[in-house]
Amino acid sequence: MQYKYFPHTEKDIKEMLSVIGVNTIDDLFSDIDDSLKEKDFNLPSSMDEISLRKHIFEIAKKNKELNIFRGAGSYNVYVPSIIKPILERQEFLTSYTPYQAEISQGTLQYIFEYQSYICELTGMDVSNASMYDGASASFESIMMACNHTRKKDVIIADTINPNYLEVIKTYSHFHGYNLKFAKSKDYILDTKDVLAKIDENVACVICQYPNFYGYLEDYDFVAKLKERKILFILIGAPSNYAYIKSPRELGADIACGDCQMMGINMSFGGPYIGYISCVNELLRKLPGRIVGLTEDVDGKRGFVLTLQAREQHIRREKATSNICSNESLMALNVCIYCACMGKKGMYEVSDIRFQNAHILHDELLKHGFKDVNKNEFFNEFVLEYKGDLNKISKQLEKQGYLSGLIIDKNKMLFCATEMNSIEDIKSFAKMFEMKEAL
Amino acid sequence: MDDKLIFEKSSNSRIAYDFAEYEHKYALSDKYQRKEELLFPEVSELDVVRHFTNLSKKNFGVDEGFYPLGSCTMKYNPKINEELAGLRQFNNVHPLQDEKTVQGCLEIYYNTSKLLEEITGMAKFSFAPCAGAHGELTGLMVMKKYFEERGEFNRKKVIVPVSAHGTNPASAAVCGFEIAVCNCVSDGCVDVEMLKGMLDENVAGIMLTNPSTLGIFEKDILTISKLVHKNGSLMYYDGANLNAVLGYVKTIDMGFDIMHINLHKTFSTPHGGGGPGSGPVGVREDLVKYLPNPIVEKKNDKYHFVYSKKSIGKVSTFYGNFNVVIKAYAYILSLGKEHISDVSRLAVLNANYIKESLKDEYILPIDRHCKHEVVFDGIKDHKVSTLDIAKRLLDYGYHPPTIYFPLLFHETLMIEPTENESKETLDGFINVMKKIAHEDIEVLKTAPHTTIVRRLDDVKAARFPKVKYRDLL
Numbered sequence: 070m071q072y073k074y075f076p077h078t079e080k081d082i083k084e085m086l087s088v089i090g091v092n093t094i095d096d097l098f099s100d101i102d103d104s105l106k107e108k109d110f111n112l113p114s115s116m117d118e119i120s121l122r123k124h125i126f127e128i129a130k131k132n133k134e135l136n137i138f139r140g141a142g143s144y145n146v147y148v149p150s151i152i153k154p155i156l157e158r159q160e161f162l163t164s165y166t167p168y169q170a171e172i173s174q175g176t177l178q179y180i181f182e183y184q185s186y187i188c189e190l191t192g193m194d195v196s197n198a199s200m201y202d203g204a205s206a207s208f209e210s211i212m213m214a215c216n217h218t219r220k221k222d223v224i225i226a227d228t229i230n231p232n233y234l235e236v237i238k239t240y241s242h243f244h245g246y247n248l249k250f251a252k253s254k255d256y257i258l259d260t261k262d263v264l265a266k267i268d269e270n271v272a273c274v275i276c277q278y279p280n281f282y283g284y285l286e287d288y289d290f291v292a293k294l295k296e297r298k299i300l301f302i303l304i305g306a307p308s309n310y311a312y313i314k315s316p317r318e319l320g321a322d323i324a325c326g327d328c329q330m331m332g333i334n335m336s337f338g339g340p341y342i343g344y345i346s347c348v349n350e351l352l353r354k355l356p357g358r359i360v361g362l363t364e365d366v367d368g369k370r371g372f373v374l375t376l377q378a379r380e381q382h383i384r385r386e387k388a389t390s391n392i393c394s395n396e397s398l399m400a401l402n403v404c405i406y407c408a409c410m411g412k413k414g415m416y417e418v419s420d421i422r423f424q425n426a427h428i429l430h431d432e433l434l435k436h437g438f439k440d441v442n443k444n445e446f447f448n449e450f451v452l453e454y455k456g457d458l459n460k461i462s463k464q465l466e467k468q469g470y471l472s473g474l475i476i477d478k479n480k481m482l483f484c485a486t487e488m489n490s491i492e493d494i495k496s497f498a499k500m501f502e503m504k505e506a507l
Numbered sequence: 508m509d510d511k512l513i514f515e516k517s518s519n520s521r522i523a524y525d526f527a528e529y530e531h532k533y534a535l536s537d538k539y540q541r542k543e544e545l546l547f548p549e550v551s552e553l554d555v556v557r558h559f560t561n562l563s564k565k566n567f568g569v570d571e572g573f574y575p576l577g578s579c580t581m582k583y584n585p586k587i588n589e590e591l592a593g594l595r596q597f598n599n600v601h602p603l604q605d606e607k608t609v610q611g612c613l614e615i616y617y618n619t620s621k622l623l624e625e626i627t628g629m630a631k632f633s634f635a636p637c638a639g640a641h642g643e644l645t646g647l648m649v650m651k652k653y654f655e656e657r658g659e660f661n662r663k664k665v666i667v668p669v670s671a672h673g674t675n676p677a678s679a680a681v682c683g684f685e686i687a688v689c690n691c692v693s694d695g696c697v698d699v700e701m702l703k704g705m706l707d708e709n710v711a712g713i714m715l716t717n718p719s720t721l722g723i724f725e726k727d728i729l730t731i732s733k734l735v736h737k738n739g740s741l742m743y744y745d746g747a748n749l750n751a752v753l754g755y756v757k758t759i760d761m762g763f764d765i766m767h768i769n770l771h772k773t774f775s776t777p778h779g780g781g782g783p784g785s786g787p788v789g790v791r792e793d794l795v796k797y798l799p800n801p802i803v804e805k806k807n808d809k810y811h812f813v814y815s816k817k818s819i820g821k822v823s824t825f826y827g828n829f830n831v832v833i834k835a836y837a838y839i840l841s842l843g844k845e846h847i848s849d850v851s852r853l854a855v856l857n858a859n860y861i862k863e864s865l866k867d868e869y870i871l872p873i874d875r876h877c878k879h880e881v882v883f884d885g886i887k888d889h890k891v892s893t894l895d896i897a898k899r900l901l902d903y904g905y906h907p908p909t910i911y912f913p914l915l916f917h918e919t920l921m922i923e924p925t926e927n928e929s930k931e932t933l934d935g936f937i938n939v940m941k942k943i944a945h946e947d948i949e950v951l952k953t954a955p956h957t958t959i960v961r962r963l964d965d966v967k968a969a970r971f972p973k974v975k976y977r978d979l980l
Contacts, residue, residue, distance in 0.1 A: 072846045074583060076929035077853055085860045085930060094852045097859055097876045098755065100724045105756045111625055115843025118587055125837060129596035131611035135604065142824055143602050149524065151552060153593070155559045163568035163584050165576055166781040171901050171958040175566035176780040179559070182513055185976035189546050195974050198781070201637035204824040212681075232824050239799075239820030243648050244683045285539045311547075313539050327824065337612040338602030338825025339637065340783035352972065358781070362979065363968035366953075370510060371960040375968040381640070381677035382912070386686045391677035394638035394771065398779030401559075408513050408555045412547040414524040421526060427533040445536055466608065471601055487526065 072115070135471035138429070138497055140449050140484030141281070142203065142230050143341075144306075147418070147487050148332045149409045152402055161401055166358075166394070170373045176397065177372035180360040183400040184346075186407045190307040190415075191324035192317025193346035198358040199395040200343030203327030204236035207275065207304050209390055210325040210345055211237065213354040214273035214300040215246060216389065222247045222270040226258045228280035229304055237275075255442040256282040256451050263290050267297065277304040277326075278319065282482060283426070283449025284442070285313065291320035300351075306330045307344065309447060312419035323347045332406030333399060342399035353379060356390030418487055422448040425485035425494060432498035433483065441480065449484045451476065454501075465500055472497075509561045514976045516558065517548040523555050546977065565959055566780075567906055573932050575861075577880045577909035577921025578672070578720060580750045580772035585841070588775065588834035597833060602825040606811055612829060613810030616803040619836040620787075626839075626847070628759030629766060629789030634827040635799040639747060641822065642767025642786025643678035643714070648819040649765055649790055649797045650712050650741050651682060656797075656817065662711035662740070668697050670721060670913045672747060675714045684711065691915065694873050695721030695882075697731060706734060712741035716748045717761060718878035720913040722858065722921075724751075732762020741765060746786075749773045750925070751855060751879035754848030764791050774835035785831040801826070853926035854879040857933060861922055864937045868944035872916055879925075885918025886944055891951045893918040896943055898962065899954035903939045 082094070091097060098106070116124065137145040156162065160175055167173030167180075180198045187196035200206035211223050225237065227250050241248055249271075252262045263274055267290075274294060279285050294301050303321040308330045310316070316324035329341040347355060353376065361375035381388040410418060426448040434440070438452035454461075458475050465472045473481035485494065550558075567574075574581035600609050620632040636642040647665065654662045665679040668689045676686045687705055690698040696719065713735055717725045725731065732742050744758050744766035750773045758766050770776045771784035778784070790798060799822045801812035842850065855878050862871065862881040869883040885893045897907035897920075909921040924933060943951065955961060973979060 072842075072849065074585065074841075074927055075846070075849060075853055076927070076932075077856070081930040082856065085856055089856075089859045089863045091876075094856050097855050098724075100726050100876060101752075101756060102726075102729060105729075105760050107755065107757050107760065110754055110844050110847060112622065112842075112844040112847060113840065115845045116840045118841075121587065121837060121840055122591065124840065125591045125833070126594070128611045128614050129591075129594045131614065132596045132600050133604070133608035134596065134599045135601070135608065137601055139601055139603060141603055145599075145601065151556055155556070155563075157589065158560070158563045159568040159570035160563035160566035161568070161780055162589075162777045163570050163581075164566050164780050165574070165579050165581060165778045165906075169567075169897070169901065169907055170963050171898070171955050171960055172567040172906065173565075173780075174960060175562040175564065178512070178562055178565070181974070182976070184974055185512075185514065186547070188975045188977065192543060195972075201641055201782075202824045204821070205637070205641070230824075232821060235821040236823065239648065239822055240681075242820070243651055244681060310541060311545055312541060313535065314541055315543065318541065318543065334598040334830075335601050336598050337600050337609060337829040338827070339823070340828040340830055341824065359972075359974055361968040362973040363964045365961040365963050367961055369960055371963045373963045373965055373968050375965070375972060375974075380673075382673040384677075385673050386676035386680040388673070388677045388680075391640045391644055391674050391681045392638070393640045393674050394778075394782040394784040396637070396783045397781035398777075399783060401780070404513075405555065405559060408548055408550060408558065409523045409552070410547070411517075411522055411524070411549045412545055413520075413522060413549070414526075415545060415547055417526060420531070421529055423535065424529060424531065424533055445539060447535075463605075466605060471604055474603060 136469050136493060137471045138483055139471050139474050141474045141482055142232055143335050143338060144330045145335060145486050145488045146330050146332065148334060149406065151409065152332055152405050155405055156398060156402060161398060167374060170371065174372060177360050179401050179404045181362065181372050183404050184360060186403065187307055187344050187346050190310040190315065191346045192315035193324050194349040195352050195355065196344060196346035197355050198360060199397060199400045200345055200357060201396060202339065202341045202343045204233040206325040206343030206345050207233050208237050208240040209356045210302045210323045211246065211273060211275060213323060213351060214302060217351055217354050218272040218300065220270055220272035221245065222249060222272060224249050224251055224263055224266050224271055224274040226251050226276040228253045228256065228258045228282060229277040230281045233304065257284055257442060257444055258286050260288065260290050264293060267299065271299050273300040273302050275302040279447040282451050283446040284444040285447065288319055308415065309419055311415035313447060322351065328403045331403045333402055340396055340399055342396040342403060354389055355379065357392045357395055421487045422485065425489050426450065428491060429483060429485045429494045432495055436498050436501040448486065449482060451480055451482050453480050461501065468500060470497055470500065512976055513548045513550065513558050516550055516554060519549055521549045521551050523550055523552040572904055573928060573936055574906040575908050575922045575924050576906060577923040578747060580923060580925060582775055582925040583927040584775055584777040585838060588837045591837050592830050592833040597830065610810055613803050615833055615836055617805055617810050619832050622839045623768060623787065623789060627766060627789055628757035630792040631795045631798060631802060632787045632789040633798040633802055634785060634787045634832050635823045636767065636786035636788055637823055637828050638782060638784040639767060639769040639786045640674040640678055642788050643674055643745065644681055645799060645822050646743055646765040646767050646788045647678055647682040647684065649794055650743065652797045652819050653794060654711055661709050664709045665711055666705055666713040668715065670695060670719050670915055671714060672720060672745060675745060694875060695719050695723045696725050696727060699727050699730060702731065703734060706738040710738060710740045712743050714743040714745055716745035718748050718751045721873060721882050722877040722880040723873060723875060724878055728761045747772060748879065751851055753851045755851045759791065765794065770831055770835040775838040776831050776834040783828045783831055785828045850926050857924040857926065857928055860933055861924055861937060865940055868941055880921055880923035883920040884916040885920060889918060891948055893920050895951040895954060899943050899951050901955040902957045905936060905939065
């Protein structure tokens with residue numbers, strides 16, 4: 070039984086069994102029906118470290134790294150070099166949820182700092198310690214709004230991320246909420262349709278800012294919502310709010326979404342980190358963990374998990390959510406990123422994304438693309454093309470590019486970030502001209 | 508000791524980043540621009556590194572000492588797994604790339620499902636859930652969908668034992684079920700007689716973990732699953748305690764139809780201070796079509812996403828916490844068929860050794876062979892509370908066991924040592940626990956004495972919530 074992760078010697082086992090008063094380890098399993106004891110597991114043989122490394126290297130090589138011009142919920146962003154070594158510190162990586170506050174001040178303080186950053190960016194009063202991802206955070210926000218208003222109808226803009234929409238539909242079906250979809254025209258929400266759908270059963274309106282297609286929408290219905298005590302939920306990436314108006318400035322009651330843009334690798338979709346922040350009035354409806362400041366018996370400042378009476382381990386089926394483990398280490402990732410970027414860098418990185426996207430937009434217009442509307446956008450936008458986008462996408466992939474996402478047979482959703490240099494952008498745009506000629 | 512928030516270390520115009528010069532050619536309309544000032548720190552790169560390095564020193568991890576936190580399976584998180592999950596070919600791929608360009612990621616998902624299928628007997632796993640509770644919710648959605656498809660809309664009730672993890676009833680509630688609580692008999696097992704009386708045409712299923720949260724194997728499990736199936740209901744397995752029977756019992760053989768696994772417990776991926784975890788859901792053959800979309804299949808040596816029309820839908824933005832799955836895959840390959848059953852055997856040996864060694868000083872409510880964890884009901888004579896014991900353990904450099912859970916006893920101490928801990932480590936812990944049992948009551952009641960902060964005022968934190976830097980200004 071010698072194996073690197075097991076410290077037990079034959080002598081240890083013998084001594085331990087004698088203290089317990091049994092002859093074999095199997096005696097400790099005598100309460101299990103013999104018919105249940107599986108004799109043979111058809112698993113591969115144990116792999117030594119050298120072979121394991123080789124095996125997984127071989128698998129990794131089957132992936133292709135591309136020059137990325139696609140976003141749609143996952144973004145190729147700059148990850149500062151200091152993030153990885155800090156995330157790998159065992160004190161952060163190998164610890165559990167900070168239930169024992171006296172030896173978890175490290176985790177508790179970074180969650181407090183994370184909450185501070187999220188509140189600062191969104192303009193909200195309170196944030197929790199994180200959610201799984203943007204999609205689940207969006208549904209949990211809806212659940213908060215429905216619990217608060219004791220209503221079950223939700224108006225949802227059809228310009229939000231379609232993956233989020235799918236998740237919201239799944240959860241709503243099982244939980245029993247009614248979704249009413251507000252229409253859009255040319256990838257912009259039709260706010261008149263939102264107003265038309267308002268009635269006494271509506272708990273909240275949920276939109277994405279900038280919307281899934283990158284456009285900045287005008288929410289002229291907010292005053293009407295306040296008047297009727299309908300909550301307004303805005304989905305978005307917090308880093309953008311250093312640059313564009315924050316959810317608070319737009320009149321939102323709950324801000325939610327994903328923080329992946331804040332220095333987190335794309336990693337084929339996860340782990341990312343969802344967030345929820347809200348106005349004070351909704352504090353006790355927040356799901357998950359919240360860290361608060363307090364003092365110890367000597368009057369020294371310290372942090373604890375607080376307002377736990379909302380949570381599943383206390384309230385069980387009456388909890389605000391079933392969430393337990395969240396994405397704590399990713400919250401640390403966000404904290405390191407925010408500290409690194411600071412006040413100036415948070416604005417600058419958004420400005421670079423904005424500038425690069427606009428350069429890309431103008432370059433593509435020179436190579437056979439047309440605008441679909443005249444709205445302002447942030448770092449994603451939709452263009453129409455006369456050629457076969459499917460074919461061109463495949464060609465571009467062979468040249469090492471991940472082009473925009475095809476969202477309709479002749480329309481593509483593009484994205485630029487700080488990772489795309491101007492030279493890259495120009496040569497990428499030129500590719501369309503070449504392919505068109507083919 | 509440095510105890511400032513990073514915001515309190517800020518000084519005008521310091522920076523910790525650099526970008527190449529660029530031209531401000533385009534401008535956003537004024538009406539879309541943020542107006543409110545952003546209160547963010549201004550610090551140098553070394554300031555950032557020191558800040559977080561110093562913060563890390565205020566934490567306690569598995570790498571530095573014994574962490575017998577019951578129900579959490581705080582096993583060793585192998586370093587090779589971190590190295591492999593950190594490969595750039597895994598980190599730099601976009602989730603919406605063409606399948607042909609992400610064959611490596613798809614292979615990891617496919618192979619890991621295959622291994623888990625063999626370990627549990629389930630037919631297929633979905634990795635979409637990002638944590639255990641997310642897995643529970645997803646599994647319950649599969650259960651509900653199954654009855655919807657059969658037209659049995661009356662099955663609105665889920666039975667949960669009183670000893671269950673809090674996430675069980677909470678997940679059932681989020682899934683829109685009503686919760687019915689079943690009692691336990693004195694050994695912590697399900698009260699089968701009560702269960703019989705609860706089973707009717709409105710019951711969709713029962714959620715169980717086996718061994719139970721008291722660390723006791725549900726000896727009547729086959730009787731229970733027969734009763735539940737005879738009632739037309741389904742059996743849900745909460746994989747939180749899978750480590751106790753890993754490589755020993757296949758979940759499907761106990762009669763379970765749906766299960767989730769906590770990769771961050773049983774399969775060694777780090778807890779990260781509360782995530783990211785991964786809670787894959789596995790189901791028996793006829794339920795595979797209901798799993799979240801998409802799942803990965805293999806055809807002609809190529810891996811593909813497969814979408815089912817009967818699926819419950821999507822439960823996460825993309826495909827779950829991919830990077831965590833790589834670590835679990837590496838761990839299972841390292842264990843292999845030679846070592847997999849020793850995980851549970853040694854975890855159970857360790858727990859029973861602690862049980863026997865401490866039962867003179869601590870109250871052992873159930874004196875039977877336990878599985879991977881042992882539950883005590885506080886110290887003999889209850890001369891101090893379980894909280895006092897936990898806090899005193901901090902002074903001795905141990906992470907305390909889980910306290911006050913499960914809720915069946917007043918002074919619960921739940922100890923889970925895992926298979927990675929040596930006899931010397933266990934003896935050290937046992938000696939300290941015995942020593943604490945004879946220490947001065949005042950010393951115990953005022954513990955901890957050596958930590959960087961001492962007992963914190965929870966009431967104050969809740970009464971006047973200060974939850975962000977601006978609240979301190």
